[in-house]
Amino acid sequence: xxxxxxxxxxxxxxWTEPATAAxxxxxxxxxxxxIGTVPEGAEADIDAAVAAARRAxxxxxxxxxxxxxxxxxxLERFAAALDARAAETARRVSLxxxxxxxxxxxxxxxxxxxxxxxxxxLMRETPQEETRTGMxxxxxxxxxxxxxxxxxxxxxxxxxxxxxxxxxxxxASGCTVVLKxxxxxxxxxxxxxxxxxxxxxxxxxxxxxxxxxELGAHLVTHPxxxxxxxxxxxxxxxxxAESCGRLLRPVTLELGGKSAAIVLDDADxxxxxxxxxxxxxxxxxxxxxxxxxxxxPRSRYTEVVDTVTGxxxxxxxxxxxxxxxxxGPLVSSRQRDRVESxxxxxxxxxxxxxxxxxxxxxxEHGWFVEPxxxxxxxxxxxxxQEEIFGPVLxxxxxxxxxxxxxxxxxxxxxxxxxxxxxxxxxxxxxxRRVGSGTIGINAYVNDPSAPFGGVKSSGMGRELxxxxxxxxxxxxxxxxxxxxx
Ligand code: NAD
Numbered sequence: 001x002x003x004x005x006x007x008x009x010x011x012x013x014x015w016t017e018p019a020t021a022a023x024x025x026x027x028x029x030x031x032x033x034x035i036g037t038v039p040e041g042a043e044a045d046i047d048a049a050v051a052a053a054r055r056a057x058x059x060x061x062x063x064x065x066x067x068x069x070x071x072x073x074x075l076e077r078f079a080a081a082l083d084a085r086a087a088e089t090a091r092r093v094s095l096x097x098x099x100x101x102x103x104x105x106x107x108x109x110x111x112x113x114x115x116x117x118x119x120x121x122l123m124r125e126t127p128q129e130e131t132r133t134g135m136x137x138x139x140x141x142x143x144x145x146x147x148x149x150x151x152x153x154x155x156x157x158x159x160x161x162x163x164x165x166x167x168x169x170x171x172a173s174g175c176t177v178v179l180k181x182x183x184x185x186x187x188x189x190x191x192x193x194x195x196x197x198x199x200x201x202x203x204x205x206x207x208x209x210x211x212x213x214e215l216g217a218h219l220v221t222h223p224x225x226x227x228x229x230x231x232x233x234x235x236x237x238x239x240x241a242e243s244c245g246r247l248l249r250p251v252t253l254e255l256g257g258k259s260a261a262i263v264l265d266d267a268d269x270x271x272x273x274x275x276x277x278x279x280x281x282x283x284x285x286x287x288x289x290x291x292x293x294x295x296x297p298r299s300r301y302t303e304v305v306d307t308v309t310g311x312x313x314x315x316x317x318x319x320x321x322x323x324x325x326x327x328g329p330l331v332s333s334r335q336r337d338r339v340e341s342x343x344x345x346x347x348x349x350x351x352x353x354x355x356x357x358x359x360x361x362x363x364e365h366g367w368f369v370e371p372x373x374x375x376x377x378x379x380x381x382x383x384x385q386e387e388i389f390g391p392v393l394x395x396x397x398x399x400x401x402x403x404x405x406x407x408x409x410x411x412x413x414x415x416x417x418x419x420x421x422x423x424x425x426x427x428x429x430x431x432r433r434v435g436s437g438t439i440g441i442n443a444y445v446n447d448p449s450a451p452f453g454g455v456k457s458s459g460m461g462r463e464l465x466x467x468x469x470x471x472x473x474x475x476x477x478x479x480x481x482x483x484x485x
């Protein structure tokens with residue numbers, strides 16, 4: 001397979017020489033082979049990108065001042081350029097992080113263009129200002145303005161979809177953006193730059209500077225940045241929130257999760273097994289909102305454990321580029337070590353392994369872990385409390401619905417979750433009692449029109465829906481007609 005290489009960075013809307021000769025080499029998690037190289041951004045590249053973003057944003061006739069229609073035309077072209085690259089985007093993501101190609105085609109190939117069109121449309125269709133009759137006789141004009149230069153930092157697990165959760169609303173609202181992708185997934189990020197260049201995004205509106213956490217920290221604290229939007233681990237989110245707190249800089253944080261999949265005593269799990277798989281083990285267990293704590297009623301505990309175990313054992317584990325593969329490798333050897341250490345912890349704390357626990361025997365290379373299920377897990381166990389970010393499910397017994405809710409809520413996190421039942425009303429009543437930002441009944445599907453985000457250690461702020469757009473806007477009030485006189 002030919003190497004995918006880039007020798008320039010996309011800074012300020014053009015391909016530029018990187019400030020240093022440092023590079024990032026990407027390795028396949030499936031074959032462990034070298035698959036591509038890109039320049040590693042340096043602080044000077046971030047500085048140049050932020051300066052270009054600042055100039056573009058502050059330009060009195062520039063991007064921020066354009067009408068939503070005019071920006072929308074550029075974003076539609078960007079969407080079309082991404083559509084033309086959708087298959088290659090999916091392939092690159094799958095090559096780099098092990099995402100099964102069928103999943104990559106949906107999430108990574110399709111979502112970015114869909115989000116650009118959605119937010120371009122929302123800006124065109126919804127008025128960005130209103131006039132309110134004041135209480136003291138005057139009136140007030142309330143105007144939504146773009147917040148400014150946005151620093152966007154994203155992880156490797158669903159890199160393109162997560163990038164566009166930020167880029168699409170930020171660009172549509174009139175912000176300019178400097179994006180720092182994770183070093184594990186840079187080949188898709190630079191392909192996205194090719195689409196941006198083809199679409200003719202004006203100078204300074206978008207820059208992409210790949211690098212690690214130090215570079216990310218430099219971007220977060222850059223004096224010319226107005227807003228930070230971060231998706232990643234809770235530990236990094238805390239560090240970023242501290243910096244933003246000091247700077248009084250607005251920040252959106254989409255962080256980790258340890259969500260509950262609550263199986264009620266009337267659930268027909270076997271008939272919903274595909275949805276259950278998607279809600280608990282999708283993308284090799286590397287999605288923040290997955291329901292990795294399966295809460296099962298004691299009255300049907302053995303049956304639920306058998307169903308979940310049967311699901312894990314039935315999965316096709318292998319090369320993520322094969323369309324039939326349901327589970328690929330983890331992103332890196334470091335991630336596999338981390339997942340294996342949690343499996344060892346589960347065993348040492350007394351949980352009962354019913355599926356997996358090791359590496360697939362037929363894979364000589366790659367960072368694979370077998371789909372793993374633990375039964376007899378106590379919600380206080382480490383594997384039930386900490387985010388594993390791999391294909392490991394814990395089945396936890398409960399007695400009453402009260403207890404199920406209490407267990408679901410006994411977590412530092414609050415991001416996703418599901419309720420499985422044959423009675424949708426009962427499911428919704430229970431879902432309303434779970435302390436999380438999102439939750440699904442008999443399925444978990446992020447809908448672009450509805451806000452997504454977490455509570456507690458899962459973060460703050462919302463993406464998607466009109467609320468996702470508001471995250472890139474500030475409100476300005478102009479008092480009219482001498483209010484108060
Ligand atoms: P990570 O936090 O290590 O890295 C994420 C990104 O942040 C990378 O680009 C990294 O280089 C950068 N980064 C790390 N520390 C930083 C710092 N101090 N300052 C600035 N940038 C920094 O996370 P990861 O291991 O790449 O991704 C997995 C984590 O992301 C999981 O915890 C997962 O739950 C979370 N995640 C959350 C969501 C969500 O929407 N809530 C979505 C996907 C992933």
